[in-house]
Amino acid sequence: MSDVDLADELLAGSRRALGRGITLAETGGEAARALLSAIYPHTGKAHIVGVTGAPGAGKSTLVNALTHIWRDAGRSVAVLAVDPTSPFTGGALLGDRIRMQSHGGDAGVFIRSMASRGRLGGIARATGDAVALFDAAGFAVVIVETVGAGQGEVEIASAAHTTLVIEVPGMGDDVQSIKAGILEIADVFVVNKADREGADATVRLLRAMLHLGEAPAGGWTPPVIPVVALRDQGIAEVAVAAEQHLAHMRASGLLAARQRARAAYELRLALQEGALERARARVGASGWEALVDAVAARTTDPYTAAAGLLAAE
Amino acid sequence: MSDVDLADELLAGSRRALGRGITLAETGGEAARALLSAIYPHTGKAHIVGVTGAPGAGKSTLVNALTHIWRDAGRSVAVLAVDPTSPFTGGALLGDRIRMQSHGGDAGVFIRSMASRGRLGGIARATGDAVALFDAAGFAVVIVETVGAGQGEVEIASAAHTTLVIEVPGMGDDVQSIKAGILEIADVFVVNKADREGADATVRLLRAMLHLGEAPAGGWTPPVIPVVALRDQGIAEVAVAAEQHLAHMRASGLLAARQRARAAYELRLALQEGALERARARVGASGWEALVDAVAARTTDPYTAAAGLLAAE
Numbered sequence: 002m003s004d005v006d007l008a009d010e011l012l013a014g015s016r017r018a019l020g021r022g023i024t025l026a027e028t029g030g031e032a033a034r035a036l037l038s039a040i041y042p043h044t045g046k047a048h049i050v051g052v053t054g055a056p057g058a059g060k061s062t063l064v065n066a067l068t069h070i071w072r073d074a075g076r077s078v079a080v081l082a083v084d085p086t087s088p089f090t091g092g093a094l095l096g097d098r099i100r101m102q103s104h105g106g107d108a109g110v111f112i113r114s115m116a117s118r119g120r121l122g123g124i125a126r127a128t129g130d131a132v133a134l135f136d137a138a139g140f141a142v143v144i145v146e147t148v149g150a151g152q153g154e155v156e157i158a159s160a161a162h163t164t165l166v167i168e169v170p171g172m173g174d175d176v177q178s179i180k181a182g183i184l185e186i187a188d189v190f191v192v193n194k195a196d197r198e199g200a201d202a203t204v205r206l207l208r209a210m211l212h213l214g215e216a217p218a219g220g221w222t223p224p225v226i227p228v229v230a231l232r233d234q235g236i237a238e239v240a241v242a243a244e245q246h247l248a249h250m251r252a253s254g255l256l257a258a259r260q261r262a263r264a265a266y267e268l269r270l271a272l273q274e275g276a277l278e279r280a281r282a283r284v285g286a287s288g289w290e291a292l293v294d295a296v297a298a299r300t301t302d303p304y305t306a307a308a309g310l311l312a313a314e
Numbered sequence: 315m316s317d318v319d320l321a322d323e324l325l326a327g328s329r330r331a332l333g334r335g336i337t338l339a340e341t342g343g344e345a346a347r348a349l350l351s352a353i354y355p356h357t358g359k360a361h362i363v364g365v366t367g368a369p370g371a372g373k374s375t376l377v378n379a380l381t382h383i384w385r386d387a388g389r390s391v392a393v394l395a396v397d398p399t400s401p402f403t404g405g406a407l408l409g410d411r412i413r414m415q416s417h418g419g420d421a422g423v424f425i426r427s428m429a430s431r432g433r434l435g436g437i438a439r440a441t442g443d444a445v446a447l448f449d450a451a452g453f454a455v456v457i458v459e460t461v462g463a464g465q466g467e468v469e470i471a472s473a474a475h476t477t478l479v480i481e482v483p484g485m486g487d488d489v490q491s492i493k494a495g496i497l498e499i500a501d502v503f504v505v506n507k508a509d510r511e512g513a514d515a516t517v518r519l520l521r522a523m524l525h526l527g528e529a530p531a532g533g534w535t536p537p538v539i540p541v542v543a544l545r546d547q548g549i550a551e552v553a554v555a556a557e558q559h560l561a562h563m564r565a566s567g568l569l570a571a572r573q574r575a576r577a578a579y580e581l582r583l584a585l586q587e588g589a590l591e592r593a594r595a596r597v598g599a600s601g602w603e604a605l606v607d608a609v610a611a612r613t614t615d616p617y618t619a620a621a622g623l624l625a626a627e
Contacts, residue, residue: 041615271620276589297577302354307584
């Protein structure tokens with residue numbers, strides 16, 4: 002299967018081509034760029050939903066339940082589980098297989114995990130590319146699930162149309178644990194494990210903090226929805242809230258603004274990755290290593306070395 | 315104060331120059347690069363200690379207690395609290411002021427918070443630069459405190475000589491909540507709030523997981539140290555473990571390897587940032603915005619647009 006065939010087959014709905022395309026996107030390089038260039042005109046139709054929360058908050062259970070609801074409504078769902086906490090081990094494929102069993106044989110569901118390889122910007126670039134591939138392949142909803150806190154959240158904010166933030170009870174009295182950035186990233190708050198003690202306090206605290214903050218951009222106040230994901234309680238409300246948010250974004254013009262921000266972000270990433278590849282190709286592996294040695298020995302500094310590389314273009 | 319003066323005064327120990335230098339590093343641009351180039355030959359002496367953990371785990375309390383211990387031993391300590399969870403609000407200056415009070419008037423302590431501005435790679439670059447400034451200014455220990463999970467941790471692993479990971483009891487029976495990547499990043503595990511129920515189980519689980527994993531690189535098995543940071547219990551053991559880890563890294567040659575990895579990382583960052591600045595400067599603000607519009611409208615794609623920018627160099 003050549004790269005051109007791969008794009009055509011992916012656009013025609015081949016799940017095998019999609020799987021290969023995502024692997025290619027993870028690997029990066031020229032072939033990945035050619036594939037992405039070919040499919041990019043066909044993107045922009047999916048509802049991209051980010052789901053973030055701390056480990057153990059129940060992200061995958063919620064995503065699974067949401068997937069069932071959207072499937073029942075006849076919408077195809079792709080799930081990208083990004084695991085930046087395994088930069089050294091790679092992959093979470095066992096998890097994928099376990100998750101897929103719940104949707105066994107349903108061609109309208111595609112679940113894929115992606116682990117950072119510890120490359121700078123690698124996880125962000127590969128995530129964005131995988132979302133584009135799902136979008137081009139015709140999935141109505143693309144869910145991007147990431148572990149909470151850190152740069153990852155910023156990236157979700159750049160890429161997702163609607164960001165769901167999952168909290169759990171027990172932090173209801175601890176303002177520090179509900180981080181300021183989270184309030185500004187969330188479009189919908191989900192308080193999972195709402196049958197546990199302290200759930201009401203967490204819901205109240207989140208609502209209070211939301212009202213303390215600045216007036217919401219474009220008039221959207223993030224709803225705070227208590228759920229018990231394991232028992233499918235409250236999930237339909239979350240799905241409706243996500244859809245309402247998208248409709249609001251579209252009507253207010255914010256969707257176009259967010260898509261433009263995402264385009265700018267992807268252009269920056271592509272430029273930075275391309276510049277790094279060019280510089281390394283030009284000086285060769287040994288030339289690059291010699292520069293790294295010089296920086297490590299402090300006979301030069303990163304900025305002077307980088308300026309030298311760029312001036313030689 | 316010119317930039318040259320700023321470097322000289324910073325190297326001579328001026329705290330005012332240091333503060334201005336870090337602000338410059340946060341801003342980025344040509345003046346920041348000139349300062350970093352000037353001070354870079356004077357770096358490489360500090361012990362860089364990363365501290366990471368989930369919100370509410372007690373990072374700042376632990377860092378405060380560690381600072382007191384190292385100050386009592388006559389070592390100067392700089393603390394950089396990186397808050398990537400506030401990409402939109404910026405700064406955490408109130409927190410700095412509260413923290414400083416504990417070390418009021420001690421010129422051997424410097425505490426600074428830094429918030430991501432949501433720029434790609436910006437927080438990583440500014441963090442690395444601030445560490446270099448602290449190092450050049452002569453601080454014996456530079457503590458970099460970040461919220462756990464996500465790319466941030468990977469960056470700590472690249473930059474710190476010794477990484478302390480803080481866990482709290484209550485996740486003792488939840489293997490999912492102790493993430494695989496954490497095990498590979500931690501040089502020292504700190505179980506804070508060890509007077510709480512479940513602390514023993516968390517300590518035991520961490521030790522068991524550490525022994526289940528691969529043989530540790532270079533023969534270092536991360537110690538798991540229960541502490542009560544609020545009551546200064548166990549903090550001295552953490553300080554000793556961090557120092558032993560540095561000694562081990564130095565003796566085993568791993569320190570040189572880690573410093574080389576950091577040099578490579580900084581060179582990549584500087585190159586990517588420089589390439590982005592050059593491209594934007596060349597096409598101008600309106601040219602750049604037109605390209606972003608074209609990507610958003612999908613009349614081109616990020617890779618084709620980036621390749622065009624790079625080919626025009």
